[in-house]
Amino acid sequence: DAGVIQSPRHEVTEMGQEVTLRCKPISGHNSLFWYRQTMMRGLELLIYFNNNVPIDDSGMPEDRFSAKMPNASFSTLKIQPSEPRDSAVYFCASSFSDRATGELFFGEGSRLTVL
Amino acid sequence: AQTVTQSQPEMSVQEAETVTLSCTYDTSESNYYLFWYKQPPSRQMILVIRQEAYKQQNATENRFSVNFQKAAKSFSLKISDSQLGDTAMYFCAFRTYGGSQGNLIFGKGTKLSVKP
Numbered sequence: 001d002a003g004v005i006q007s008p009r010h011e012v013t014e015m016g017q018e019v020t021l022r023c024k025p026i027s028g029h030n031s032l033f034w035y036r037q038t039m040m041r042g043l044e045l046l047i048y049f050n051n052n053v054p055i056d057d058s059g060m061p062e063d064r065f066s067a068k069m070p071n072a073s074f075s076t077l078k079i080q081p082s083e084p085r086d087s088a089v090y091f092c093a094s095s096f097s098d099r100a101t102g103e104l105f106f107g108e109g110s111r112l113t114v115l
Numbered sequence: 116a117q118t119v120t121q122s123q124p125e126m127s128v129q130e131a132e133t134v135t136l137s138c139t140y141d142t143s144e145s146n147y148y149l150f151w152y153k154q155p156p157s158r159q160m161i162l163v164i165r166q167e168a169y170k171q172q173n174a175t176e177n178r179f180s181v182n183f184q185k186a187a188k189s190f191s192l193k194i195s196d197s198q199l200g201d202t203a204m205y206f207c208a209f210r211t212y213g214g215s216q217g218n219l220i221f222g223k224g225t226k227l228s229v230k231p
Contacts, residue, residue, distance in 0.1 A: 042222075043206065043224075056218065103165060106159070106160035109159075111158075
């Protein structure tokens, strides 16, 4: 079975440019999460969706960040305009929202470098 | 608010020996999961072991076991017969369950080095 698929794996861009990160969750999962990982702050939740509806976006840093989930099999995280402090690894994860295991399955992450 | 604390930023162990990683958490919830995730240099997040709070028996997965102390809100990970491939960051994590489950809350991680 395919796991969570993220693209791109690496992105290098210049300050001010728009960045779009993409995620395909595991088929059948109805919860999707975007996390950001940095050395200073560790793993932080940015936003999560249940059944394509945003449930908690309190971790989204500011208006430059936006996330969408137009259907059950696709989500995007967009940063516009990007800044050097946005450099991080961005993880997408998915899970069932109502099953007993509780486990989140992670993609391989997208490493973003903003120059 | 739920919090997860890992008090050991770095640890090292000799190959074939046993090491214990500590984790404490704070919550007012009664139904939750606890996890240990491993992140090797490849940066992939890999589930090591899971514990449901309602289960008194400690979870085990081959060389990995936990010591779950619910009253003390403690959840340590023991790695037996350490192998070089165990070198990684280890994250303790917490998630409530029941109804619509919330997000996974992570500790800051413990960097484990296994030395030959």
